[in-house]
Amino acid sequence: MTDHPHLELETDAEAIDAFVLRENARTEAVLVDGQMEEDIATVRAILEAPGVIRAMIRRGAHLYRFRQSPDNPRGLWLRLPVTATPTPDADWEVVFDLDAHCAETGRIWVWHGADTAAFDPERVILRLSLEGSDLHRLVEFDCSTKAFVPGGFDLPPERGGLAWIDVDTCLWSSAREGDATGSGWSGTIRRLSRGMAPQDAPELHRTDATDLLCSAWVSKYGGAEPMEVRMRMPAIGMTEVTLHRAGRAPVTLPNPPDTTVAFNQTHFAYIARALGDHPAGTLVLGGIDSAFRRILFSPAPGTAVNEDSLILYGDWMLWTETEMLRPRIMALDLREPDQPPQEIVPPVPAEAVHVSSFDANPDAGDGTIALYLSGFLTPPQFWLFDLAGGVAGITFRKFYAQPAEFDTTGMEVRLHLAASADGTGVPYHIVLPKDHAAAQGDLPVLIHGYGGFGISMQPWYDPVGGKTWLEAGGAMVTAYIRGGAELGQDWYLQAKGAGRPRAFADFAAIASDLVERGYSRPARIGCRGGSNGGLLCGVMLTRYPERFGAVWASVGVHDMLRFTHFPAGRGWIDEYGDPVDPDARDWLRAYSPIHNIPAGNLPPALIDTSAHDDRVDPSHSRRFAAALIAAGHGSLFYQHSGGHGGGGASAEKARQWALGLAFLRKALMAGPDQDQLPSQPAPS
Numbered sequence: 001m002t003d004h005p006h007l008e009l010e011t012d013a014e015a016i017d018a019f020v021l022r023e024n025a026r027t028e029a030v031l032v033d034g035q036m037e038e039d040i041a042t043v044r045a046i047l048e049a050p051g052v053i054r055a056m057i058r059r060g061a062h063l064y065r066f067r068q069s070p071d072n073p074r075g076l077w078l079r080l081p082v083t084a085t086p087t088p089d090a091d092w093e094v095v096f097d098l099d100a101h102c103a104e105t106g107r108i109w110v111w112h113g114a115d116t117a118a119f120d121p122e123r124v125i126l127r128l129s130l131e132g133s134d135l136h137r138l139v140e141f142d143c144s145t146k147a148f149v150p151g152g153f154d155l156p157p158e159r160g161g162l163a164w165i166d167v168d169t170c171l172w173s174s175a176r177e178g179d180a181t182g183s184g185w186s187g188t189i190r191r192l193s194r195g196m197a198p199q200d201a202p203e204l205h206r207t208d209a210t211d212l213l214c215s216a217w218v219s220k221y222g223g224a225e226p227m228e229v230r231m232r233m234p235a236i237g238m239t240e241v242t243l244h245r246a247g248r249a250p251v252t253l254p255n256p257p258d259t260t261v262a263f264n265q266t267h268f269a270y271i272a273r274a275l276g277d278h279p280a281g282t283l284v285l286g287g288i289d290s291a292f293r294r295i296l297f298s299p300a301p302g303t304a305v306n307e308d309s310l311i312l313y314g315d316w317m318l319w320t321e322t323e324m325l326r327p328r329i330m331a332l333d334l335r336e337p338d339q340p341p342q343e344i345v346p347p348v349p350a351e352a353v354h355v356s357s358f359d360a361n362p363d364a365g366d367g368t369i370a371l372y373l374s375g376f377l378t379p380p381q382f383w384l385f386d387l388a389g390g391v392a393g394i395t396f397r398k399f400y401a402q403p404a405e406f407d408t409t410g411m412e413v414r415l416h417l418a419a420s421a422d423g424t425g426v427p428y429h430i431v432l433p434k435d436h437a438a439a440q441g442d443l444p445v446l447i448h449g450y451g452g453f454g455i456s457m458q459p460w461y462d463p464v465g466g467k468t469w470l471e472a473g474g475a476m477v478t479a480y481i482r483g484g485a486e487l488g489q490d491w492y493l494q495a496k497g498a499g500r501p502r503a504f505a506d507f508a509a510i511a512s513d514l515v516e517r518g519y520s521r522p523a524r525i526g527c528r529g530g531s532n533g534g535l536l537c538g539v540m541l542t543r544y545p546e547r548f549g550a551v552w553a554s555v556g557v558h559d560m561l562r563f564t565h566f567p568a569g570r571g572w573i574d575e576y577g578d579p580v581d582p583d584a585r586d587w588l589r590a591y592s593p594i595h596n597i598p599a600g601n602l603p604p605a606l607i608d609t610s611a612h613d614d615r616v617d618p619s620h621s622r623r624f625a626a627a628l629i630a631a632g633h634g635s636l637f638y639q640h641s642g643g644h645g646g647g648g649a650s651a652e653k654a655r656q657w658a659l660g661l662a663f664l665r666k667a668l669m670a671g672p673d674q675d676q677l678p679s680q681p682a683p684s
Helices: 013-031 034-047 098-105 463-470 489-493 501-516 532-543 567-576 582-591 619-630 650-669
Strands: 057-059 062-067 076-081 093-097 109-116 123-130 136-142 154-158 161-166 169-174 188-193 203-206 213-219 227-233 240-245 261-263 267-271 283-287 293-297 303-305 311-313 316-323 326-333 342-344 352-357 369-375 378-385 397-401 412-419 425-432 445-448 475-479 525-530 550-554 605-610 636-640
Touching: 013 619, 013 636, 013 650, 034 463, 034 650, 076 098, 093 098, 098 109, 109 136, 109 161, 123 161, 136 161, 161 213, 169 213, 188 213, 203 213, 240 261, 261 311, 267 311, 267 316, 293 316, 293 326, 311 352, 316 352, 326 352, 412 501, 425 501, 445 501, 445 650, 463 475, 463 650, 475 501, 501 525, 501 532, 501 582, 525 532, 525 650, 532 550, 550 650, 605 619, 605 650, 619 636, 636 650
Parallel strands: 445 475, 445 525, 525 550, 550 605, 605 636
Antiparallel strands: 057 062, 062 076, 076 093, 109 123, 123 136, 136 154, 161 169, 169 188, 188 203, 213 227, 227 240, 261 267, 267 283, 283 293, 303 316, 311 316, 316 326, 326 342, 352 369, 369 378, 378 397, 412 425, 425 475
């Protein structure tokens, strides 16, 4: 096989349109039926459920949320006085109507949040994604008038950011032409004043073009001396932070170069990886203006600190430790950094916990902390507390409990270890449907995994999967394979670069373990993953096809010799390796899905992507699907609208899931007298 098959589906607009039109129609002919239409309605009803509040955050005197509804499928930004009780039927005030804005501008925008000014919680920068892509329009908005600010900051779509200095000045992390890094993200920091043309904004800093990005913001927490923060990211998961404070020399925090650092005005903390003086997974605390250093957590087998949980907020540092995936929240008073850390025991048990500031801008907050608790079968609960009286004086205040969105009667969660090819025990959770004992040995199982970039999977409440898959009699598996950091940073590093096949072997071992434990058989086992998880599923299809009855690979990286040809892909070289390097090219080609399509039978596959995905170019999926079809396999392909995360409107998201669900049902749940997926090759 050529190293670059079907390149016309990367660059030739006419060939792309013809392929997408033909293959979308073929996939719809196979999958769209009355059941799928019912699933669309079911999923959309969940996404638009009037009785559910999915997220809340405080800005000044109001609570804010974003929701989609049948009349507003793109969404409404709503608020409620903070003194009111947050219930779905409360008198939520519309602040911004995204559907109306799309109609007014004649363009499709996807809500990606708002950044709040420390000097005025009513003043924000809206982040509106163009077509769901990584290109964001950054525009100043006044929540009090519910309107864009006349003559306000307004940057056309790019991969940059704006951060307030004061009411008339912003730090602009610019990704415009000439300012971007080679990865297409912001590479230049500029000072942008109100009314100033962007091209006139003076340059403050320019990072190396080979870096992933740089960005800047101003921190003013608790009335402390303002400091300008400049962050350089050489690659994903690596940060170099320099603090600029009036009257002092700039100080660059001394975390090792392969780590991400958290900090406040007085301290910094990081979790060690391969470089530096500490074993991978060690949690280190240091003083910014002193030689103070302390180890707060030393790794042991099966234990980890969740990197996303590490925050320094006010006088406190909080983090989440796990032991074989069981979490506990830890806190340290930074006014007494030599004292032992203390455990914060949640008000109710939970499989997953998360703490964060309750305020959209922690610099303007009052120290209130939001605690989110949830689990596979437990709807999220939202509690508030503060640390004014220390850990011993915590009083939890239940703020909101999300209602159940699927029937968990008779369902069960179990944790197992599968033996990978090298003997390593790989944990996974399986969520079993009711009456699962009756289907023992023949249970339809869907395995979800990611396994890359140190991203940790966690137990999560999935109302869509619960309603459409678990209630239908299927089981769901979450795989904690190497490449993630669920068992610590060494767990991640073992599958980085040349070690990536360990992640694949781990995932395949879980599929085999399900058979060995008597839950299912290969024909009833499917896998699903997106992005790096799409690559994972592509490898399952081409390297371990005998272990699966269905493979659903979304927005995947399928050509490991060509991913650096796209700007965003250049930011993954540290993770995967550089195909220009001969050694790396050999290991990348050895598992690259498009280069390893076997002869013989493959399980049914759905390869889908999004038209406006500018993170993993949709040509990866188009070309992989074309190569599968050319090799005589009847694999299905579909190109949705939207970006890397799919469509923004509730109707688009519902259709995307329902299409995949139709595929899984036909592949894994159909009996001998029911419609099944065709096994013959696709027509040319």
